[in-house]
Each structure stands twice: as C-alpha cells, then as structure tokens.
Amino acid sequence: MLNYLGLPIAASEHAGEIDHMISLVHWLMLLMFVGWGLFFIYVLFRFRKGANPRADYVGAKGKLSKGTEIAIVVAEVVLLVGYAIPAWARRVQQFPAESEATVVRVIAEQFAWNIHYPGADGRFGRTDINRVSSENPIGLDRTDPDAKDDLTTINQLTLPVDRPVLVHLSSKDVIHSFGLFEMRVKQDAVPGLDMPVWFIPNRIGDYEIACSQLCGLGHYRMRGFINVKSEADYRAFLAEEAKFLTQ
Numbered sequence: 001m002l003n004y005l006g007l008p009i010a011a012s013e014h015a016g017e018i019d020h021m022i023s024l025v026h027w028l029m030l031l032m033f034v035g036w037g038l039f040f041i042y043v044l045f046r047f048r049k050g051a052n053p054r055a056d057y058v059g060a061k062g063k064l065s066k067g068t069e070i071a072i073v074v075a076e077v078v079l080l081v082g083y084a085i086p087a088w089a090r091r092v093q094q095f096p097a098e099s100e101a102t103v104v105r106v107i108a109e110q111f112a113w114n115i116h117y118p119g120a121d122g123r124f125g126r127t128d129i130n131r132v133s134s135e136n137p138i139g140l141d142r143t144d145p146d147a148k149d150d151l152t153t154i155n156q157l158t159l160p161v162d163r164p165v166l167v168h169l170s171s172k173d174v175i176h177s178f179g180l181f182e183m184r185v186k187q188d189a190v191p192g193l194d195m196p197v198w199f200i201p202n203r204i205g206d207y208e209i210a211c212s213q214l215c216g217l218g219h220y221r222m223r224g225f226i227n228v229k230s231e232a233d234y235r236a237f238l239a240e241e242a243k244f245l246t247q
C-alpha cells in the first residue's frame, strides 16, 4: 500500500506533516538536480576550448549566480526552521499524559520485540534480570502484586485507534531500532535506556514493526506487527489475553 510519492500508507496523526516535509525536500532536490544539470550543459558549451583559447581563472560573478545561491540557502533555512525543528520539537517535548495514553513497554532483543502491557491496574510489574528465561523473556516477577495482571506478547503490539500511545522502548542486548513506517516513527532502542516514543494511530489495520538497525545475523527476521483496533476490539483483546493469566 503506497501513498503520494510512493511513501507507505499514513496511519498516524503526525504522519501528514512528516510527509509534507519529505515532499518539500524532494521537490527542492528535484529543482536543484534539474538546475545543476542544465547549468552543466550550458558550461560545457559556453566554456568549450574552441571559444576560450586562454583559460580564465576568475569564478562566476554574475547577479544570477549569487541570487540563486542565496535563494537555495533561504529555502533550506525555511525547511529547517519552519518545518523540521518544529516537527521534531512536537515529538520530543509534548508527550501525552500517561493517564490519557495507552502506555506499553517494548523490549527489543535479538531477534524479537517483547511487548509488556501494564494490565487493568495500569502499573507495570517489577522485572528482574535473574528471572529472564525463554518462557519469561522480560523477566517479569509474577509475585509482585503489580505484575499479577500484566500481559506480555511477542512481536504483536495491539493498540486502540485514535488514542495517544506512549511506548517505553528499551533493549536487552544490542542497539535495535523500532521502525513503524506507517506511523512515521523510528527510534533506536538502546540497552540501559528507557526511550519514550509517542504517536496517535488513526487508521485501523495491521502494520509492521521492522528493526531498522543492523543488530546481528537474524536482523532480517526481526519483524513484528502492530494491530490497530477499534476501542471495543481492543478491550476484547485485553479481556481475551487476561483469560490466560487465570488458567
């Protein structure tokens, strides 16, 4: 599924502004590419040896060349200050309140995405490195009262639509990168750090989590899925998963 300019389909609220910026940058690059190409052809003829038997070492001094240079610099400053910095600032400064967001932990490892939901109490249970095993990849301590209702999944991140999502991203081993192309989200997962990432999915559907940092031999298969559901379907999913806890 591709969008305008061949971009992946846009499935988050801020995707539009990122795409707008990408398209502006590409139109500017196209203009410069064509401009430089035409200039190169002109120079080939204008400064051919037949017409210029003696070399002239003085550079271009015309008003046109100076004006073009200034126009390009102005366009780049506008892109940076008018679009790129504000878009970045919105991602890193205005985090949603935890009370209004779907809060999940995503713990990357070679070569999977572990998802940890806090459960009905809204509190993440304690995790302990000594409890990590193949059945308990995040080392969740089920004896902790906060952990009793916690849900964990592997490679399946289920989210409700139209509500902010706050992901606490970390890694167990090496640096991975949490790449959600349809959400226009990409963030490195760094061992020892809790990296917050947020977005608002606004389109029901199934999308991909692709590790975007070469992280070892199995990097190519480090693939997960995001399932964006309606609020009702999301609640049904949580209830269904919670059933396994009591069994």
Ligand SMILES: [Cu+2]
Residues within 6 Å of the ligand: 108, 109, 110, 111, 175, 176, 177, 211, 212, 213, 214, 215, 219, 222
């Ligand atoms: Cu990876």
